[in-house]
Amino acid sequence: MVAYEQPYQALDVGTLAQRLGDVEEVASRVGDNPGQWQIREVGDGNLNLVFIVSGSAGSVVVKQALPYVRMVGESWPLPLYRAHFEYYALVRQAQRAPGIAPEVFYFDKPQALIVMEYLYPHTILRRKLINGERVTQLGETIGEFCARMAFRGSELSLNSPEKKADVGLFSGNVAIPAITESLVFTDPYYGAEMNRHTPELSPVVDELRRNTRLKAKVQRLLMKFTANTETMLHGDLHSGSIMATASDVRVIDPEFSQYGPMAFDLGMVVANFLMAYFSQPAHRQADELDAYQAWILDVIEACFTHFDAEFRHLWQTERTGILFPRALFEAQGNSADDACDALLEEIRLDALAYCGIEMHRRVLSLAHNADFEEIEDTALRAKLEARNVLMGQALIMEPEAYRELTALADLARAYNQQEVL
Structure with missing residues (x-):
C-alpha cells in the first residue's frame, strides 16, 4: 500500500507507533x-532513520529519509523525494532479481518512509568480513543479482517505451546521483572541503592527486556514468548495503538508484571485497590470515564468473528488447x-x-569504510590503505591488463605483500 496523507515530520521511538x-x-x-510495540532506532548509516518495530505478531523495519545528510547535519540538505525512488527501486528489484531485496509492505510518500521486511538473523556483511566470517555462495549470489539487474533493466530485455519511461522516472532523482558524481568521481582527486584521510597516507x-592521466581517465568514466542509461543501478552496492547469514545473502538500501552503466554496481561491490581483503592483516591472527584472504579472492572470482554466466543465460533466454534482436x-x-x-x-x-x-x-573522500577506519594504529592503517590505493590506481590506468581473473587475483596478492609506507 502507498499512503498520501499528513505533512512530513521526522519520527522517533515515541511517535512512530502513533503514526x-x-x-x-x-x-x-x-x-x-x-x-505494546517495541521500537528501536538502529540507523548507523549516513543519511536516514531506521527503526526495528517488534510486537506480538512479528517485526518490520521502518526506514525514513531525513531532509539532510545525517552524518553531516542540516548544513547539507537533501530532498525527501529520495525515499520515493528507493521505493520504486525496491519494487523493480523484486521483479528483476526476486528474493534478494527486502519485501516492501507499505510506503508513505509524505513521511518519506518505507515499511519493509525485517531481515533476521541477517547482519551487515561488512561486519562479517571484519569479524572473519564466511558466507556460503556470497560471490555467486551477488554476481547473479548484478547480472539480472543489468540485463533485465536494459533494452536487451525491456521494451523500448517501458525502458524510456523508467529512465524518465528515475531522472527526477537528481540530488542523490549528484553525491556520487562528487564524492566518488571528483572529490578524492583534489583537496575537497569534506575530504579526510589517514595522515600517514x-x-x-x-602523488595520486598529481597524476593527471589518472584524473582524466576517472573523468571519462564519470562521463559514462552521467550520460549512459543502460540499466537501473542499485547505485551504492557495497558491503554495508548487503546483509547476510552464513548461508543467505540479501541486498538493501537502493536509494542511490538511477539508470547508468551496466558495469557500475559490479565494480562497486568488488571494490568493497578488495578493501576487506587489504584490511585483513589488522583484523586476523597470523594463522587465520592467509586462508581468509584467499576466501575473499574466491568470492571476487565467483562474483565475476557468475555475473558472466547469468548474463549469458539471460542473453539466450530473455533477449526480447530492441538491442541485438534475434x-x-x-x-x-x-x-x-x-x-x-x-x-x-x-562490462568487465x-x-x-x-x-x-x-x-x-x-579512503580519500567523505564516507569511509569501517574495514580500515576501525584500525586504531594509524601507521598500520595507512600502510594497508596505501596498498588499496595503489591497486585502485592500477585498475583505473590499465584495466585491460587484469581482465583475466587470475591476473586480478595476482595483482591483489602482489600489493598485499608490498611495503609502501
Missing part, C-alpha cells in the same frame, strides 16, 4: 496493539555469442575501472 498504529499493513505484521595521496542473428542462421562476449568484455573492463575509483573514494 503507524492504524496502518493495516503494519499492524497485521507487528501486532494490533501499538502500545599523505605521501601516497599527494532478427539480426539467430533468425538468419547466425550466432549472437560473439556479440555477447564482446559486451561482457566491455569498465567494472575494473569503477572498482579502482571506489577503492580510492572510500
Whole structure:
C-alpha cells in the first residue's frame, strides 16, 4: 500500500507507533496493539532513520529519509523525494532479481518512509568480513543479482517505451546521483572541503592527486556514468548495503538508484571485497590470515564468473528488447555469442575501472569504510590503505591488463605483500 496523507515530520521511538498504529499493513505484521510495540532506532548509516518495530505478531523495519545528510547535519540538505525512488527501486528489484531485496509492505510518500521486511538473523556483511566470517555462495549470489539487474533493466530485455519511461522516472532523482558524481568521481582527486584521510597516507595521496592521466581517465568514466542509461543501478552496492547469514545473502538500501552503466554496481561491490581483503592483516591472527584472504579472492572470482554466466543465460533466454534482436542473428542462421562476449568484455573492463575509483573514494573522500577506519594504529592503517590505493590506481590506468581473473587475483596478492609506507 502507498499512503498520501499528513505533512512530513521526522519520527522517533515515541511517535512512530502513533503514526503507524492504524496502518493495516503494519499492524497485521507487528501486532494490533501499538502500545505494546517495541521500537528501536538502529540507523548507523549516513543519511536516514531506521527503526526495528517488534510486537506480538512479528517485526518490520521502518526506514525514513531525513531532509539532510545525517552524518553531516542540516548544513547539507537533501530532498525527501529520495525515499520515493528507493521505493520504486525496491519494487523493480523484486521483479528483476526476486528474493534478494527486502519485501516492501507499505510506503508513505509524505513521511518519506518505507515499511519493509525485517531481515533476521541477517547482519551487515561488512561486519562479517571484519569479524572473519564466511558466507556460503556470497560471490555467486551477488554476481547473479548484478547480472539480472543489468540485463533485465536494459533494452536487451525491456521494451523500448517501458525502458524510456523508467529512465524518465528515475531522472527526477537528481540530488542523490549528484553525491556520487562528487564524492566518488571528483572529490578524492583534489583537496575537497569534506575530504579526510589517514595522515600517514599523505605521501601516497599527494602523488595520486598529481597524476593527471589518472584524473582524466576517472573523468571519462564519470562521463559514462552521467550520460549512459543502460540499466537501473542499485547505485551504492557495497558491503554495508548487503546483509547476510552464513548461508543467505540479501541486498538493501537502493536509494542511490538511477539508470547508468551496466558495469557500475559490479565494480562497486568488488571494490568493497578488495578493501576487506587489504584490511585483513589488522583484523586476523597470523594463522587465520592467509586462508581468509584467499576466501575473499574466491568470492571476487565467483562474483565475476557468475555475473558472466547469468548474463549469458539471460542473453539466450530473455533477449526480447530492441538491442541485438534475434532478427539480426539467430533468425538468419547466425550466432549472437560473439556479440555477447564482446559486451561482457566491455562490462568487465569498465567494472575494473569503477572498482579502482571506489577503492580510492572510500579512503580519500567523505564516507569511509569501517574495514580500515576501525584500525586504531594509524601507521598500520595507512600502510594497508596505501596498498588499496595503489591497486585502485592500477585498475583505473590499465584495466585491460587484469581482465583475466587470475591476473586480478595476482595483482591483489602482489600489493598485499608490498611495503609502501
